[in-house]
Amino acid sequence: MEALKNAFDFSDQPRLDMTIAGAVGTLFLIFPLLPLSAFALATMIQFFIFSLYGMGWNTIGGYGGQVDLGKAQYVGIGAYTTAVLLIRWDIPFWFSMPIGVVFAVTWSFIIGYPLFRLKGHYFAIATIATSLVLKDLFEVWEFVGAARGLEISPIEYVPPDFLRLIFKEDIYYYYVIFVFFLAGLLFLNWFRKSRLGYQLRAIKDNEDVARSLGINVHWAKIKTYAIATAYVSVVGSFHACYIKAIEPEDTMSLDISILIALMAMLGGAGSLWGPIIGAGILIPLKSYLKEWLGGMSGLAGMDLILYAVIIMVISAKEPRGVWGIVERIRRRKRT
């Protein structure tokens, strides 16, 4: 009960922020009804997907300060579990999604246990390595279609199949992921004020002090990593139903991992709204850049160059991202 109350309690947020959040939320709610292109709707769905990845990343990477560059492996586990179960045994999304979470979290324990003995850059590099190894395994594993990947065959599920999450129109996907987005936000709001959330922030600051306050640092990181994993895996499952064709190269690539971390850092790691802001900036930018520059093959790598520039600017100017700038302005006004 108390946990539920805390999830809905935004009273520590400034009123202005909550007004803006409410306005933006209302806009999200009516967005598909606006006379906009299908491309805009698809971009919005991508925005929600990456916001949720970013929220997951933010638990361990932002609040916990453990820079994780291997989130794509959990996208893959979630997506593949749902796709395989649906294709082979016609098991619907709502069953395959939790099974995917179990697989992903189990895997997160297996690699988290040794990996959290590492610190700083070594941890970041190790997460990249495990993610790449898993991707390589999937690329040669015939059961999951190896490098060709899997395709959810275009069975005519009409009317909309809410059980399998197979829809013809994107508007259904939009509202399903929007509900996930709200749930993810509420969970993050609970998490940041939970015992684990506070303990994690103490760990980020100073592990020796955290230990002296009775915190099992290693276990707290592993638990949080499992939470981050669950977020990513759930959305990975959704991604499989939405995209309907998955292959290791685009679900589990390093690009995805980096984009997730980058977005959260750009928006503001360790803040409630940071990952959403980051996704709100980068996803439309990425989509529209691709759309505009897609024809010009010489400019294919533009988005990567852009990421590089963003990384440099964040690390040099404002390590706390866009949200850090907002807070700085606010603090200056107060004094």
Place this chain on the structure above:
Amino acid sequence: MALLEVDNLVKDFGGLRANDGISFQLEPGELLGLIGPNGAGKTTLFNCIAGKHPVTSGKIVFDGEDITALRAPEVARRGLARTFQVYAASGDLTVRENVMVGCFMRTPSRRKAGEKADTILADLNLMAAADQHVSELPVAAQKKVTMATALGTQPKLLLLDEVAAGLNPGEIEEIMASIRHIHHQLGVTVILIEHVMELVMRTSDRLIVLDYGRKIAEGLPDEIARDPQVIKAYLGDRYVKEHGGEVG
């Protein structure tokens, strides 16, 4: 029964013996001062007792239980808290939230942790700063926040590592008042590492002096002040020869 018993504790760092056969006992309710020149091994002793460093040999018994092999979080859960010399407090969290991190050791409930934190903040006169970020506070208040955070774990014994370092006389008075409050009103047993002599002499019931990793003296504050070995440790051989062993 003694609250803390340290028996023949040895701690080596490679070839360096930082603590060399230290033994002492601490009764419940005492306020023990731990002094000695820089590098005498005071903080190392704290780190060994609090489980940050594994000991090389010796035995530590806390509240009737052998805690020699326990790591820091387990030691903390048994009621032995500490502060750190250099660490101020988390800059990311507000004062109340910092103290709550300590309180969360005893309760998973945010509401209960918040209430407990408020009690402690009121006790240490920090209530006015509760919603400020620690980095915005003056150093003296930051030091008090670290004490409040440690108190959040509801310890029987609190190890304070140089809480008065770098403070001006007015601030030292304030810190002393807080320590006395923790000791008398809250009934917490305290060991105090301190370089500010005036503070240790006036506050402690008893003193232990370390030099080069060994315990060289133990006794009441005014006995210690006259102890030739202690004077030698602080002021050197020549001073003792010239002044006949009395502190001027």
